[in-house]
Amino acid sequence: MAPRSIRTSNPDANGNPVIAVDHLTVNYRDTQALRNINLTVRPGRLVGIFGPNGAGKSTLMKAMLGLIPVVTGRVTYGDQDLAHQLDRVAYVPQRSQIDWTFPSTVWDVVMMGRVKKTGWLKRFSATSRQLAKEALDRVGMLEFKDRPIGALSGGQQQRVFLARALAQEANIFCFDEPFVGVDQKTEAVIFQIFHELANAGKIVLVVNHDLGESITNFNQIILLNKELIAAGPREWVLTRDNMTRAYGGHIGFFGHAA
Amino acid sequence: MNWFYEPLQFAFMQRSLAVAVMVGIICSVVGSYLMVQRLALLGDAISHSVLPGLALAFWLGANIFVGAFIAGVISTVLIAWIHRRSPIKEDAAMGIVFSAFFALGITLITTIQKDNKIDLNHFLFGNILGVTSGDVRDTAIIAALVLVAVVLFYKELLFYSFDPLGAQASGLPVGRLNLGLMVLIALTVVASMKVVGVILVLALLITPGATAYLLVPRLHQVMWLGSGIGVIASLSGMYLSYYFNLPSGPAIVLVASGFFALAFLLSPRHGVLTQRPRRSAQSLSSILSEEA
Ligand SMILES: Nc1ncnc2c1ncn2[C@@H]1O[C@H](COP(=O)(O)OP(=O)(O)OP(=O)(O)O)[C@@H](O)[C@H]1O
Ligand SMILES: [Mg+2]
Numbered sequence: 001m002a003p004r005s006i007r008t009s010n011p012d013a014n015g016n017p018v019i020a021v022d023h024l025t026v027n028y029r030d031t032q033a034l035r036n037i038n039l040t041v042r043p044g045r046l047v048g049i050f051g052p053n054g055a056g057k058s059t060l061m062k063a064m065l066g067l068i069p070v071v072t073g074r075v076t077y078g079d080q081d082l083a084h085q086l087d088r089v090a091y092v093p094q095r096s097q098i099d100w101t102f103p104s105t106v107w108d109v110v111m112m113g114r115v116k117k118t119g120w121l122k123r124f125s126a127t128s129r130q131l132a133k134e135a136l137d138r139v140g141m142l143e144f145k146d147r148p149i150g151a152l153s154g155g156q157q158q159r160v161f162l163a164r165a166l167a168q169e170a171n172i173f174c175f176d177e178p179f180v181g182v183d184q185k186t187e188a189v190i191f192q193i194f195h196e197l198a199n200a201g202k203i204v205l206v207v208n209h210d211l212g213e214s215i216t217n218f219n220q221i222i223l224l225n226k227e228l229i230a231a232g233p234r235e236w237v238l239t240r241d242n243m244t245r246a247y248g249g250h251i252g253f254f255g256h257a258a
Numbered sequence: 259m260n261w262f263y264e265p266l267q268f269a270f271m272q273r274s275l276a277v278a279v280m281v282g283i284i285c286s287v288v289g290s291y292l293m294v295q296r297l298a299l300l301g302d303a304i305s306h307s308v309l310p311g312l313a314l315a316f317w318l319g320a321n322i323f324v325g326a327f328i329a330g331v332i333s334t335v336l337i338a339w340i341h342r343r344s345p346i347k348e349d350a351a352m353g354i355v356f357s358a359f360f361a362l363g364i365t366l367i368t369t370i371q372k373d374n375k376i377d378l379n380h381f382l383f384g385n386i387l388g389v390t391s392g393d394v395r396d397t398a399i400i401a402a403l404v405l406v407a408v409v410l411f412y413k414e415l416l417f418y419s420f421d422p423l424g425a426q427a428s429g430l431p432v433g434r435l436n437l438g439l440m441v442l443i444a445l446t447v448v449a450s451m452k453v454v455g456v457i458l459v460l461a462l463l464i465t466p467g468a469t470a471y472l473l474v475p476r477l478h479q480v481m482w483l484g485s486g487i488g489v490i491a492s493l494s495g496m497y498l499s500y501y502f503n504l505p506s507g508p509a510i511v512l513v514a515s516g517f518f519a520l521a522f523l524l525s526p527r528h529g530v531l532t533q534r535p536r537r538s539a540q541s542l543s544s545i546l547s548e549e550a
Contacts, residue, residue, distance in 0.1 A: 029345070065427050091427035102294055102420050103477045112417040116428045121410055148475040168428065 016043045016201055017078035019064065019172070024073030026056070026063045032226065033059040037073070039222060039231045041205055043171075046198045048218035049207045052247050055225045057207040058094055058176050065091060065174065077172070087116055090165035094176040094207075095157065100150050106160050107145045110136055113167035128167075135166035140189065154181025162190060172203040179208060191217045211253035265500045273394050274386040274453075278496050278510065280401040281450045281462065282488030286470070287408055287481045288446040289463030291439055293471065295419050298464050299349055300334070303356035304440075305447045305459040307333030309363020312381060312451070317370050323396050323448050330444035333359050384455035384507040386496070393452055400449040404442050408481075415439065416477055453492070454507035461511040462488065469518040472525040487517050 019041040026034040034056045041047055049057045062068045064075045066083025075082045082089070090113065113135070114128040136142040139159040149157060158178050165173055173194075179187055191214070198204045198219070206218070215221075221237040223229040229246045230237045243251050265271040292301045308326035315325025333355050340351040367378050380388065408415070417425040418435045426432040443463075450459045470483035495510030523531045 062423070067423055067426050086427060086429035089427055089429075091424055093421065093423045097423060098421060099294070099296075103471055103475055103480050104416070104420060105476055108416065108476060109420070111413075112420065112424070113428075115413050115417045115425075116430060118413070120414070124413070164424075174427070 018042045019082060019203060020076050021060075021064060022074045022076070024060075024063060024075065025071040026059055026068065027071050028059075034063065034224075035227045037224075037228050039228060041203055041222075042220075043201050043203045044198055045204075045219035046194050046217060047203075047205050047220040047222065048215070049205065049222045049224060050209065050211070050215075050246070051224035051229075053209075055246070057209075057224055060222075060224060061091070061174050061176055061205065061207060065089060067091075082172075088171040089174065090168040090170035090172070091174045092161045092165050092176060092178060095154070095180050098157075100157065102149065104149055105145070106136070106141060106147050106149060106152070107132070109149055109160050110145075110163045110167050113164040117169065131169065132163070132167045135163040136160075138166060138193065139163045155183055155186035158182055158190065159186065162193060166193070170202070172205070173197055174205045176207045177209070178206060179210060179214070187214065211251070213254050215254050261497075261501070265497065270387055270389070271496075271500065273389045273391060274506070275493065275496055276394055277389050277397050278386060278453055278492035278506075279489050280397050281446075281453045282466070282490075282492035282510075283485045284401050284404045284446050285450055285459070285462040286466040286484035286488035288404060288442050290467040290470075290477060290481050290484055291415065291419055292443065293464055293467045294477065298460065299352050300337075301443060301447070301463045302460045303337065303352040304330045304333060304444055305450075305456045305463075306356040306363075307359035308444070308447060308451065309381060309456060310359055310366055311363075313363055313366035313370060316374070316376060317366070321396075323400070326448045326451065327444050329359065329363075330447060331441065334440045334444070380455070381451065382455050382457050383505065384451065384453050384458070386453050386506045389452055397449050397452075400445050404445055404449075407438070407442060411435070411438065412478070419477075454510060458507050458511050461514060462491075465511070465514040465518050466491065469514070469521045472521040472528045475527075487514065491517060 021037055021039045021041075024034060024037040025032070037060065049060060051057050059068070063070050064082060065086065066075070066081070077085055077088070110132045111124060111128070114124055114132060118124055118128060133142065136145055139162050141156060141159050141163060144152065144156065149160065152160065158181070162178065165175070178190060182190065194204050194206065194217070208214075215234070215238070218234055220232065221234050222231045223237050223242055223246045225246045230242045238253060238255070240256065243253055266275075289301065292298055308330045311325040311327070311329025312322050315322045337348070337351045337355045340346055340355065341348045346354075364378065367376065367381060370376070371378060377385075414425075414430055414435060417428070418430060418432055419439075422432055425435075446463070447456075447459050450462055454462055466488040467480055467484040469487050470480045474480055474483050491514035492510050495513045496506055498504055498513070499506035499509045521529070523529055526532055
């Protein structure tokens with residue numbers, strides 16, 4: 001089956017802008033990480049990016065935000081490049097990219113979400129502090145606000161980063177592997193917030209690798225292995241054929257035995 | 259308190275103590291950024307790289323602070339360029355660039371030494387007792403610039419040094435923040451040369467901040483406490499040097515290292531002696547997982 005392209009840069013039915021990825025190719029020095037990716041990400045649904053290790057999931061997310069150089073292609077949000085509208089974006093990198101021994105507290109990290117909105121040479125406003133408090137409360141971490149980040153569990157660290165993203169008041173939320181080192185209870189809390197964001201009309205893009213039951217949380221799936229295997233509603237994308245092309249060989253995924 | 263006032267009657271001691279205090283403060287503040295970004299080696303690279311700039315400025319009769327600053331900035335640009343345009347890793351690029359600059363600097367200084375009355379040792383190990391009132395003024399200007407910049411851009415620099423990708427993705431100009439940080443480091447190194455010389459600057463940049471890092475949990479606290487430690491180390495190093503006729507740069511560094519050793523052993527949160535059971539188990543597992 002040919003990759004199903006659902007690309008279009010028109011706004012969705014409610015007039016909300018979409019992200020359109022157009023002929024995106026990314027290289028790292030001499031290895032090709034992504035080849036000719038075309039897809040559309042719409043607001044109001046929970047979109048998962050899946051694929052095996054090294055498939056280019058993190059690369060796709062970074063390239064969409066203009067954090068790494070691309071060979072060809074364009075990523076737009078509305079009618080402008082997404083990379084020029086980063087003040088609408090909240091991005092949480094993969095946990096392994098963060099130095100957890102850095103001298104800062106939970107509060108310091110959440111307030112980082114307010115830096116860009118606050119602007120140069122200004123101090124944090126009372127509104128910003130209020131937003132940070134609400135965000136911490138929403139992820140259930142308010143009582144930990146003075147803890148050094150190094151003294152948190154993996155799930156607590158992820159929730160702090162989620163709170164930082166919430167404090168950014170973004171329209172576009174990008175999470176790279178937010179469920180690594182997270183237990184089921186925290187996973188449910190995080191999914192709950194993702195659904196709330198999607199229902200509020202935000203774009204929510206999540207890199208994930210768990211093909212188990214949690215995959216049913218995603219409305220839309222982008223299946224990747226250096227090139228786009230398929231993108232669209234979960235039921236369309238999760239076919240045996242697509243999964244074999246993405247993962248190679250036999251792979252078990254929710255709803256199908258291996 | 260006589261021992262305290264006695265050295266102060268000499269103008270040269272007043273000047274050198276003033277410079278030592280200012281340098282103790284800015285080194286700890288700027289060095290905290292180097293430490294948390296794991297860029298300690300970059301501090302070493304920049305400090306060795308200023309030497310040819312110093313020599314050329316001296317030879318041309320220009321301000322040696324300016325010459326050293328330009329050389330320091332050129333070296334960081336070169337390091338970044340080699341790192342980006344070839345498969346050479348950053349630490350190797352630093353090693354190549356700083357040793358080349360250092361060698362060039364020594365060659366230049368030995369050459370011009372023949373015609374001018376300058377001493378290579380003063381550049382390598384500092385010459386704080388030879389501080390002029392012009393040096394005091396230049397150091398004060400640099401210290402003010404550095405501290406004002408850190409205060410004004412504190413929140414942006416904190417975000418950038420903790421999570422560069424996240425900061426970039428929120429729309430902060432991380433390239434310019436990084437360049438600004440490099441400029442601050444180069445300025446700090448240049449201001450410290452007279453006090454400890456290019457070889458020992460690294461100790462003043464890293465040791466007070468690292469000591470404070472073992473004691474307090476937030477970056478601005480690390481900077482405050484680090485500055486305090488840096489100032490005390492600078493002052494006591496100078497007094498030790500005065501009374502026991504020790505070389506002043508090494509005396510300052512040794513006091514700072516002594517503070518670090520104390521914190522390393524006795525810190526309530528991270529001390530080796532105070533945290534024995536839990537820490538050792540934890541650090542063993544982190545060593546194992548790092549090797550995996
Ligand atoms: N900075 C880099 N320099 C060179 N190659 C890189 C770099 N980052 C990633 N790659 C390569 O690009 C490919 C895609 O990497 P990417 O991190 O996007 O994969 P991923 O799908 O996120 O994998 P994972 O599930 O392990 O996080 C991999 O082959 C990887 O080795
Ligand atoms: Mg990844």
